[in-house]
Amino acid sequence: MIDLRSDTVTQPTDAMRKAMASAEVGDDVWEDDFATKRLEAMSAERLGKESGLFTPSGTMSNLLATLTWCKRGDEMIVGSESHIFWNEVGGASALGGVMVRTVPNDASGRMRPQDVENAVRTKNIHYPVTTLVGLENTHNRCNGAVLTVQETREIADVAHRHGIPVHLDGARILNASVKLGVPAAQLAGPADSVCFCFSKGLSAPIGSVLCGSKDFIERARKWRKMLGGGMRQVGVIAAAGIVALETMVDRLAEDHANAHALAVGLAGIPGIKLDPEQVQTNIIIFEWSGDVHEFMRRLEAHGVKSSYNAGQRVRMVTHRHITPADVDTALGAVRDVSRELMAAKR
Ligand code: TLP
Secondary structure, eight states, X not given: OEXXXXXXXXXXXXXXXXXXXXOOOOOGGGTOOHHHHHHHHHHHHHHTOSEEEEESOHHHHHHHHHHXXXXXXXXXXXXXXXXXXXXXXXXXHHHHOOEEEEEOOOTTSOOOHHHHHHHSOOSOTTSOXXXXXXXXXXXXXXXXXXXXXXXXXXXXXXXXXXXXXXEEEOTTHHHHHHHHTOOHHHHHTTOSEEEEESSSTTOOSSOEEEEEOHXXXXXXXXXXXXXXXXXXXXXXXXXXXXXXXXXXXXXHHHHHHHHHHHHHHHHTSTTEEXXXXXXXXSEEEEEESSOHHHHHHHHHHTTEEOEEEETTEEEEEOOTTOOXXXXXXXXXXXXXXXXXXXXXHO
């Protein structure tokens, strides 16, 4: 089976399993788990922030940022295609009482600074208060598009002019860093808080880290405890994250090259609508002209798993277990399915 559902399906490497087995651990709620401390420090340094906090998932990192920056009844601004808006079970409003206001994302995951400016609430007795602007890099639902430092700064400047902090969902910021050849610390520079994940293209089994100022992280730590995310000998997991940071970042370029080859191939298959130039990192989203669920079912029967995005859209994500040969095999399977379904239509 060629599994293109997500880069989250990647298995830990042998080096990770060894590091996990021999991790030097303590009790992280007492803040004396050595491996976790080390991972948090390495992550904060990588992202150019003062402190880091290890969390079980990207979803919890984003939620902690929301809870730390916003009070109940506040409003946060995020992109209309953002992961926080679409894929985090409404946690910001359910658990934080925070209203989520969306501003359109273009096909490259960008928001127009003027739209963000217009969405910031003015002082008015009737209005909630805008207390957070959220950005995403790379942008999951926008074909894994990267945001440049300049694009990030333009939005942050608008927010900061109004005294509003910026949180960057950088679940795949290291993909953006590799793609642009720009250190992640620079990409995260304009943001007040940022998170990224170890459990995606970096292949660690679990985990994410939230980074920001010392004070911000201390407040987020308290929220993490409240949510039940205070973990004990969690260094057994953090140890895999250390290996991920030390050894797995540069190879993300291979996933990008494979995604590009896959996108170019897919774009030439009848029934598929895709501009391969939109594919910048490891995520490909394309439209299928017919019944998209039938398309995906047939594709799986041909040995290729994909994931549903929305409307007519299918997502494929390349990762460490996908080789150039797998790309060719997957393209062969998509061609077969396209032929079958196109023939059935006639
Ligand atoms: N995204 C998952 C699914 O939820 C769609 C995936 O397979 O891509 N921010 C971004 C930009 C993400 O893509 C994800 C995961 C998260 C946050 C949440 O991370 P986890 O899954 O660790 O909670």
